[in-house]
Every structure is written in structure tokens, then in C-alpha cells.
Amino acid sequence: MQFPGISLRLITVFLLTSTLFAGSQAALETDEDDFEKAFELGFNDAPLEREIDHPPWFKESFLDLREDLREAIADGKQGIALYFGQKNCAYCKALMEINFNKPDIVKYVRDNYEIISLDIWGSRVVTLFDGNEITESELAVRENTNFTPSLIFFDEQGNVAFKMRGYYKPYRFQAVMKYIVEDFYKNESFRDYLERADPPPKFAVEDLNEHEQFYRGPVVLDRRGARAFKPLAVIFEQQQCHACDQLHSEPLNNEKTKQWLKGFELRQLDAWSDTPVITPRGEKITARDWASRLGIHYMPTTVFFDENGQEILRIDSVVKLYRMRSMLSFILTNGYKNYKTFQHWRRYTAVER
Numbered sequence: 170m171q172f173p174g175i176s177l178r179l180i181t182v183f184l185l186t187s188t189l190f191a192g193s194q195a196a197l198e199t200d201e202d203d204f205e206k207a208f209e210l211g212f213n214d215a216p217l218e219r220e221i222d223h224p225p226w227f228k229e230s231f232l233d234l235r236e237d238l239r240e241a242i243a244d245g246k247q248g249i250a251l252y253f254g255q256k257n258c259a260y261c262k263a264l265m266e267i268n269f270n271k272p273d274i275v276k277y278v279r280d281n282y283e284i285i286s287l288d289i290w291g292s293r294v295v296t297l298f299d300g301n302e303i304t305e306s307e308l309a310v311r312e313n314t315n316f317t318p319s320l321i322f323f324d325e326q327g328n329v330a331f332k333m334r335g336y337y338k339p340y341r342f343q344a345v346m347k348y349i350v351e352d353f354y355k356n357e358s359f360r361d362y363l364e365r366a367d368p369p370p371k372f373a374v375e376d377l378n379e380h381e382q383f384y385r386g387p388v389v390l391d392r393r394g395a396r397a398f399k400p401l402a403v404i405f406e407q408q409q410c411h412a413c414d415q416l417h418s419e420p421l422n423n424e425k426t427k428q429w430l431k432g433f434e435l436r437q438l439d440a441w442s443d444t445p446v447i448t449p450r451g452e453k454i455t456a457r458d459w460a461s462r463l464g465i466h467y468m469p470t471t472v473f474f475d476e477n478g479q480e481i482l483r484i485d486s487v488v489k490l491y492r493m494r495s496m497l498s499f500i501l502t503n504g505y506k507n508y509k510t511f512q513h514w515r516r517y518t519a520v521e522r
Contacts, residue, residue: 212259212263212489213259213489213490213491214259214260214488214489214490214491214492215259215491216257216258216259216491217257217258217259217262220256220257221254221255221256221257221258221261221262221265222265223252223254223265223286224265224269224275226275226279227252227284227285227286228249228283228284228285230285232285232287232293232294232295232296233296234249234251234285234295234296234297234298234323234327235296235298235300235327237249237283237285238298238323238325238327240283241282241283242325244283246280246281246282246283247281247282247324247325247349247350248281248282248283248322248323248324248325248327248330249282249283249284249285249322249323250282250283250284250285250320250321250322250323251284251285251287251308251320251321251323252284252285252286252287252318252319252320253287253289253309253312253314253317253318253319253320253321254286254287254288254289254317254318254319255288255289255290255317255512256288258317258318259491260316260317260318260335260336260486260487260492261317261318261336263336263487264318264336267338267339268337268338268339268342271339273343274339274342274343274346277343277346277350278346281346281350282322284320287305287308287309288305288306289305289306289309289314289317289512290305290306290309290516291304291305291306292304292305292306293305295308298323298327309510309512310509310510310513312332313334313482313510314334314510314512315334315482315510315511315512316334316335316336316484316486316492316511317335317512318335318336319332319333319334319335320332320333321333322349324349330349330354331345331348331349331354331359333345333486334485334486335484335485335486335487335488336486336487337467337486337487338412338487341467344362344363344366345359348362358461358464358466359464359466360460360461360464360465360466361461363466364441377406377407377408377413377437377439378406378413378414378416378417380417380421380422380435380437382427382430382431382435383435383436383437384434384435384436387445387447388436388438388444388445388446388447388456389447390403390434390436390446390447390448390449390474390478391447391448391449391450391451391478392449392450392474392476392477392478393449393450393451393478396476396477397434397476397477397478398476399432399433399434399476400432400433400434400473400474400475400476400481400500400501401433401434401436401449401473401474401475401478402430402433402434402435402436402471402472402473402474403436403437403438403471403472403474404416404435404436404437404438404469404470404471405438405439405440405456405460405465405468405469405470405471405472406437406438406439406440406468406469407439407440407441407468408439410468410469412467412468412469412487413468413469416469416488419489419490420488420489420490420493420494421493423490423494425494426490426493426494426497429494429497429498429501430497432497432501433473433497433500438456438459438460439456440456440457440460440465440468440470441456441457441460442455442456442457443455443456443457444456446459448478449474449478449479450478465485466485467485467486470483470484470485471483471484471488471496473496473500475505481500481505482505482511484496495511495515496511499511499514499515502518504518
């Protein structure tokens with residue numbers, strides 16, 4: 170049987186996900202040892218009904234970051250990291266019960282960083298490195314923590330070494346840790362580091378997943394002269410990308426999602442290709458160079474632009490159905506114009522998702 174516009178590899182992923190999706194939530198509730206498998210095969214990312222506990226080895230802090238950093242350095246660590254989370258967050262659960270359930274990851278993190286837990290809705294006062302004070306919730310807004318969990322790593326000088334927004338699977342989390350612990354961040358971007366360590370596969374462009382709503386033809390995205398009719402969503406992918414397959418298997422192919430995608434100009438780019446692109450700002454560039462300029466390192470990354478070509482935000486971490494639908498609704502209802510962050514919009518609106 171032929172399925173126009175869908176690769177055999179994608180069909181396999183879709184069928185496997187669909188078959189196991191119904192039982193995956195029960196797996197989450199009854200057997201935490203199988204959580205990683207459930208996450209891969211049909212993880213339900215809708216809000217949970219319970220709070221998320223962080224590991225006991227997180228630092229108990231008085232939230233004076235200057236003191237926390239001094240203590241960490243005195244203890245032989247590289248620096249500190251701020252964890253931004255919230256209750257009922259399925260992706261926070263994944264971080265705690267997958268990544269922080271792996272002894273090698275836990276040891277590497279604890280050997281090099283102290284992690285301090287913050288609630289993105291919290292009212293506790295945080296003293297920053299410059300001595301200024303700010304509440305947890307205000308700091309979360311300032312740092313654009315649209316997706317939880319978010320981790321911000323600070324080096325021995327109190328400078329940001331890396332910002333991780335959203336959930337990263339263990340192999341990518343480990344790559345980030347190596348990148349910052351071994352000081353590669355001081356000399357090269359994470360994208361360049363990953364390309365050097367693990368060059369992306371080079372195959373025909375036809376190996377990318379297809380979608381009937383992708384705009385075809387020349388990639389002319391220039392929005393300087395006149396306001397476009399629709400916001401723009403550009404999905405940066407690469408060939409032989411398991412996470413890209415997963416994005417196409419349900420988050421982009423769910424029937425309700427496809428209805429909402431009609432409200433966007435939807436484009437797909439191979440982030441490592443020499444495909445000519447005219448960007449929303451009118452620059453003539455290749456897809457590869459544009460992705461590099463945007464700092465894109467996670468595949469797939471979806472970057473959203475408004476009708477005037479200004480970037481709204483991006484999804485550059487694991488995304489499942491609920492988060493993708495919420496993001497589309499956030500943009501289509503102009504939530505980004507009326508709320509401080511995506512999280513504020515999600516909390517204070519009852520838009521159907």
C-alpha cells in the first residue's frame with residue numbers, strides 16, 4: 170500500500186506509537202522503571218495530576234546566588250545551575266525520572282554543578298550575582314522560560330554557560346554537560362560542537378519527512394515590504410532523525426493539529442543543506458547558514474515568526490502533542506501579544522487544546 174507524502178520509516182514509527190499510546194499512561198502510573206520506554210512510544214504530555222519531586226541531592230539554598238556559587242567553587246565544582254520547574258509538568262517528570270535516574274548522568278552533574286530548584290510561579294526572593302533581588306516568577310519571565318523544565322548553567326564567574334529550555338533526552342543532555350564541563354562553550358557554539366563531534370548524515374533531500382501542508386517551491390520568506398496574511402512556522406530538520414520522525418508521527422499529523430496548521434505558512438528546511446533561502450528580514454542565505462545564525466542545534470526545531478517577520482519563539486526540545494497544540498493556539502489567538510510568556514497564557518486561559 171502506498172501512502173502519498175509519508176515515508177515507510179515514518180509509517181513504522183506512527184503505527185508503533187498509535188498501537189501503544191493508549192496503554193502508555195498506565196505504564197507511567199504503575200511502573201516507573203518503564204517510563205523511558207513509555208515516553209518513547211506514546212508519552213502523554215498533558216498536565217499531570219500530581220506535583221513533581223526533585224531529587225534529594227538538589228541544593229537546599231537560601232537563594233543568594235553569590236553565596237551558592239562561592240560554595241560550589243570551594244567544593245571543587247564548575248558552577249551552579251538553576252532549575253525552573255512547575256507542578257503537574259510531564260516534561261519535568263521525564264527529566265527527573267529518566268535523566269536523573271541514570272547513575273552516570275547524576276554523578277557527572279553532581280561532580281560538576283550544584284542544582285538549585287526554582288518554581289516558575291514562586292514568590293521566594295532570589296539574590297542575583299549583582300546583588301539585585303527578584304522573585305522566582307519574575308526571574309522565570311526574564312529568562313524566557315516558556316517551557317519547563319528549563320536549566321540555566323552558570324560558570325565560575327557567574328556567566329551563563331548554557332540555557333536548556335524544555336526536555337532533552339539523556340544522550341543530548343549528556344552532550345550539553347560535556348560541552349560545558351570541558352569548556353567547549355568558551356570557544357564554539359553548541360551547534361558547531363555537535364557537528365564536529367557527530368557530523369550530520371548526508372542523504373538526498375527526499376529522505377526528509379513530508380507533510381501535505383508544507384509550502385513548496387523557492388523558500389522566499391521576506392516579510393519586510395508588506396504584512397503577511399499568516400504567521401510563519403519554519404521546521405528545521407535533518408535526515409535520519411528519530412526525533413523528527415516522532416514529530417511527524419503524531420504532533421504534526423493529528424487531525425486537529427492539521428486544522429490549526431492551516432493558519433500558518435508552514436515551511437521545512439534541512440538545517441545542514443545549501444538550499445537558498447530569503448529570510449523574513451530579506452537576507453539571501455543558505456538554510457545551513459541561517460540555522461547557524463539562529464543558533465539551531467536541536468533537530469527538529471520549529472521557529473515561529475509573526476506576520477511582520479519577527480521571531481515569536483521557538484521549540485528546540487522534545488515536543489509532543491499537547492505542547493505542540495498549545496503552542497499553535499498560543500500564536501493563533503495572539504496570546505504572545507497579551508501575556509508575559511507562553512506559561513502565563515497557558516495558566517490563565519481556557520482555550521481548547
